[in-house]
Amino acid sequence: MPVSFTASRGGAAVRCGDVKIRVIGGGPGGLYFALLLRKSTAEHEIEVFERNRPDDTFGWGVVFSDETLGNFLHADPATHERITDGFVHWDRIDTHVKGEVIRSGGHGFSGIARRRLLQILQERCRELGVALHFERELSPEEALAGADLIVAADGVNSRIRTAMADQFRPDIAIGKAKFIWLGADRAFDAFKFFIRTDDAGMFQVHAYPFDAEHSTFIVETDEATWRRAGLDRMPVADGVAYCEKLFAPELDGARLLVNKSEWIGFRRVKNATWHADNVVLIGDAAHTAHFSIGSGTKLAMEDSIALAEAVRDHRDVTSALRAYQEARWLDVAKLQRTAETSQAWFENISRYRDLAPTQFAMSLMSRSKRVTHANLRMRDPAFVDRVDRWYAASQGHGGSAPTPPPMFVPLTLRELVLENRVVVSPMCQYSAQDGQPDDWHLVHLGSRAVGGAGLVMAEMTDVSRDGRISPGCAGIYRDDHVAGWRRVTEFVHRNSKAKIGLQLGHAGRKGSTKLMWEGIDQPLPAGNWPILSASAIPYYGHSQVPRAMTRADMDDVRADYVRATERAIEAGFDLLEVHMAHGYLLASFLSPLTNRRTDDYGGSIENRMRYPLEVFAAVRAAWPAERPISVRISATDWMPGGIEDADVLAIARALKAAGCDVVDVSTGQTVPEAQPVYGRMFQTPWSDLVRHEVGIRTITVGNVQDWDQVNTILASGRADLVALARPHLFDPYFTLHAAAEQGWGGVHWPVQYLPAKPR
Numbered sequence: 001m002p003v004s005f006t007a008s009r010g011g012a013a014v015r016c017g018d019v020k021i022r023v024i025g026g027g028p029g030g031l032y033f034a035l036l037l038r039k040s041t042a043e044h045e046i047e048v049f050e051r052n053r054p055d056d057t058f059g060w061g062v063v064f065s066d067e068t069l070g071n072f073l074h075a076d077p078a079t080h081e082r083i084t085d086g087f088v089h090w091d092r093i094d095t096h097v098k099g100e101v102i103r104s105g106g107h108g109f110s111g112i113a114r115r116r117l118l119q120i121l122q123e124r125c126r127e128l129g130v131a132l133h134f135e136r137e138l139s140p141e142e143a144l145a146g147a148d149l150i151v152a153a154d155g156v157n158s159r160i161r162t163a164m165a166d167q168f169r170p171d172i173a174i175g176k177a178k179f180i181w182l183g184a185d186r187a188f189d190a191f192k193f194f195i196r197t198d199d200a201g202m203f204q205v206h207a208y209p210f211d212a213e214h215s216t217f218i219v220e221t222d223e224a225t226w227r228r229a230g231l232d233r234m235p236v237a238d239g240v241a242y243c244e245k246l247f248a249p250e251l252d253g254a255r256l257l258v259n260k261s262e263w264i265g266f267r268r269v270k271n272a273t274w275h276a277d278n279v280v281l282i283g284d285a286a287h288t289a290h291f292s293i294g295s296g297t298k299l300a301m302e303d304s305i306a307l308a309e310a311v312r313d314h315r316d317v318t319s320a321l322r323a324y325q326e327a328r329w330l331d332v333a334k335l336q337r338t339a340e341t342s343q344a345w346f347e348n349i350s351r352y353r354d355l356a357p358t359q360f361a362m363s364l365m366s367r368s369k370r371v372t373h374a375n376l377r378m379r380d381p382a383f384v385d386r387v388d389r390w391y392a393a394s395q396g397h398g399g400s401a402p403t404p405p406p407m408f409v410p411l412t413l414r415e416l417v418l419e420n421r422v423v424v425s426p427m428c429q430y431s432a433q434d435g436q437p438d439d440w441h442l443v444h445l446g447s448r449a450v451g452g453a454g455l456v457m458a459e460m461t462d463v464s465r466d467g468r469i470s471p472g473c474a475g476i477y478r479d480d481h482v483a484g485w486r487r488v489t490e491f492v493h494r495n496s497k498a499k500i501g502l503q504l505g506h507a508g509r510k511g512s513t514k515l516m517w518e519g520i521d522q523p524l525p526a527g528n529w530p531i532l533s534a535s536a537i538p539y540y541g542h543s544q545v546p547r548a549m550t551r552a553d554m555d556d557v558r559a560d561y562v563r564a565t566e567r568a569i570e571a572g573f574d575l576l577e578v579h580m581a582h583g584y585l586l587a588s589f590l591s592p593l594t595n596r597r598t599d600d601y602g603g604s605i606e607n608r609m610r611y612p613l614e615v616f617a618a619v620r621a622a623w624p625a626e627r628p629i630s631v632r633i634s635a636t637d638w639m640p641g642g643i644e645d646a647d648v649l650a651i652a653r654a655l656k657a658a659g660c661d662v663v664d665v666s667t668g669q670t671v672p673e674a675q676p677v678y679g680r681m682f683q684t685p686w687s688d689l690v691r692h693e694v695g696i697r698t699i700t701v702g703n704v705q706d707w708d709q710v711n712t713i714l715a716s717g718r719a720d721l722v723a724l725a726r727p728h729l730f731d732p733y734f735t736l737h738a739a740a741e742q743g744w745g746g747v748h749w750p751v752q753y754l755p756a757k758p759r
């Protein structure tokens with residue numbers, strides 16, 4: 001039984017039956033809301049105003065997933081039936097690149113012409129008695145006067161949103177790429193990604209069928225390519241001819257069609273709120289999601305379902321609109337985030353120009369993080385088998401049967417062979433006495449080596465006593481530390497196939513602080529030691545003030561690094577990592593937020609990296625040529641004014657030239673006021689950036705939660721090694737578990753534990 005809906009007009013309560021609802025915009029969002037509300041209650045007066053004629057419609061087809069269709073069935077079976085009657089189905093996504101077609105099946109999508117969808121929604125509105133007014137463009141003033149509820153379904157350029165911008169507080173970002181929404185007079189037999197490069201640059205097409213004779217054909221390219229091609233200066237018709245010529249092999253005689261088509265940048269719309277007074281935004285007026293995930297119409301129609309339910313179930317406008325927003329906010333935010341990740345992949349597509357077609361397709365398929373190696377295996381095992389075979393072969397391990405999952409493909413770095421690509425990320429234990437590792441370190445690192453990881457990194461280990469973060473930090477600054485570490489490396493080498501690395505560090509301005517569990521980064525109340533940094537800026541206002549390093553300090557610290565390196569050789573480590581991340585001493589030179597120097601070590605990125613590179617060169621010279629070195633960097637400070645992508649690339653290029661084998665790409669911890677955006681695999685985009693733009697191996701780290709994500713990252717070429725920190729704290733046997741769960745027998749089990757090995 002619907003709850004009666006009351007509203008207040010001019011301060012007076014409006015009786016049920018008198019409520020006037022005005023919908024601005026007869027797109028999918030506006031029409032669907034009107035028909036659903038009319039269906040659930042005949043009490044309100046609902047009118048839709050649309051500026052176009054009933055048959056006018058821009059664009060071509062829309063896509064829906066099977067899940068979205070389930071929502072439509074529930075909301076109104078009659079609409080669902082008509083929509084599904086008009087459908088073209090496909091379950092394959094084909095990537096056409098460099099003369100190859102990589103096919104991936106099992107995706108389950110349906111397409112319908114936008115024109116047909118609107119006809120169905122209009123018909124259904126008429127049947128249910130919704131008043132539709134076409135060719136009626138309402139100004140915001142007209143739209144907002146004299147109705148109890150105003151539904152702004154007026155699309156991406158919503159004038160109502162603009163007129164009430166101070167209340168909705170829209171946030172609109174224009175994408176870096178240019179695209180044009182075209183049609184093709186051919187129904188492709190799958191969803192198609194066509195990738196072509198000409199003298200101007202790289203172009204991509206997103207194409208899918210929407211009826212028996214036609215497909216949507218969206219051409220997209222980066223702005224520089226678009227300008228080089230002259231598309232900015234050509235009439236649209238000439239630009240379309242350009243695309244027809246470029247994609248002639250894929251079109252195979254089909255023609256491209258226009259319908260109010262023009263080259264534009266994608267408008268990503270968000271609003272601080274979707275309702276104000278008695279006005280509510282739905283669909284594109286409220287939020288947009290990049291077309292590469294094909295969800296705009298779905299989002300608009302799901303908004304309509306939620307708003308119609310809220311109006312039906314609440315007694316007053318304010319609580320109905322609040323309930324609508326609450327019902328939709330999280331889902332929309334998640335989808336927008338997915339869409340932004342997908343959009344960024346396409347905007348940076350030229351980064352992937354050198355990938356082999358198979359890996360290119362894998363990177364494309366997994367771009368938004370929602371589709372993973374394991375999802376794809378469920379959808380289409382043959383596709384994933386092909387990816388895995390390609391991956392193993394590309395790393396020099398082809399031909400072995402069975403093919404290992406990507407995480408179990410060995411990696412050779414100089415003369416060091418890692419059995420698999422799982423890294424136990426360095427984790428301070430705050431359990432050493434004057435730098436000396438003890439039984440805790442032996443058990444902690446030893447058990448993780450026994451657990452099967454390819455590389456176990458010991459924690460940040462300081463090159464000097466004054467370089468420690470806390471009194472509990474491990475060090476390698478006294479000769480007798482060597483024996484303590486040797487005990488650990490010998491255990492690891494004797495009892496596992498893991499290799500063990502040491503991370504050399506100096507805490508810089510974050511030194512002389514409490515143990516993690518007593519107050520991370522908080523200054524010690526007593527017993528402090530002098531601290532150094534690039535500039536004399538304390539971490540917190542109440543932190544100890546570091547001394548800006550003099551040249552003499554630089555010489556001393558560099559010498560400490562070299563002596564520590566010599567001890568690390570004696571201690572038997574296989575790999576060395578130089579810590580240039582997380583705001584510690586060397587990082588403090590790299591970030592403009594912590595380096596305010598005006599000498600040769602501050603200012604430009606060349607100057608800021610001068611000292612860290614000097615230390616690196618000294619360490620590299622002291623470390624055996626056959627053993628690899630990695631460097632951990634913070635690729636963003638998560639703060640305006642901090643390190644930028646261009647700086648990161650300059651650093652990675654310089655490190656590569658200086659003999660660094662792997663860049664371990666972390667982020668943040670530079671300044672306490674940083675605003676990191678956490679999410680699964682949240683730091684991997686920077687690993688992807690460094691790996692492809694610089695052509696150096698990378699380790700990614702940060703919220704990698706399971707082995708499926710590890711395989712996805714590796715197979716798609718986003719990193720060469722995957723480090724996990726916290727997951728290894730609750731599961732030292734992460735790698736053995738991963739092998740068992742994937743049925744992979746090629747992992748080393750300690751003989752003592754063989755009874756547990758799955759057969």
Ligand SMILES: Cc1cc2nc3c(=O)[nH]c(=O)nc-3n(C[C@H](O)[C@H](O)[C@H](O)COP(=O)(O)OP(=O)(O)OC[C@H]3O[C@@H](n4cnc5c(N)ncnc54)[C@H](O)[C@@H]3O)c2cc1C
Nearest residue numbers: 025027028029051063137138154155283284291296297300
């Ligand atoms: C290139 C491209 C490809 C896309 N591909 C897909 C896809 O494959 N699948 C998908 O689901 N979505 C896709 N979308 C998104 C999709 O088109 C929109 O997300 C969807 O149409 C949103 O529906 P809506 O009802 O909110 O807005 P719209 O469909 O934009 O409808 C708004 C309506 O309001 C009318 N209007 C505006 N102002 C006024 C006024 N003042 N008075 C009267 N009428 C007014 C307009 O004429 C229009 O008809 C794509 C978008 C683009 C740009």
Ligand SMILES: Cc1cc2nc3c(=O)[nH]c(=O)nc-3n(C[C@H](O)[C@H](O)[C@H](O)COP(=O)(O)O)c2cc1C
Nearest residue numbers: 425426427428459460701702703704724725726727
């Ligand atoms: C207890 C703890 C100690 C850490 N110590 C270090 C360290 O010594 N050196 C370092 O570079 N990162 C250190 N980190 C960061 C981790 O190596 C890793 O980058 C971070 O935890 C993100 O990975 P995760 O999401 O898998 O935990 C530490 C993290 C934790 C949880």
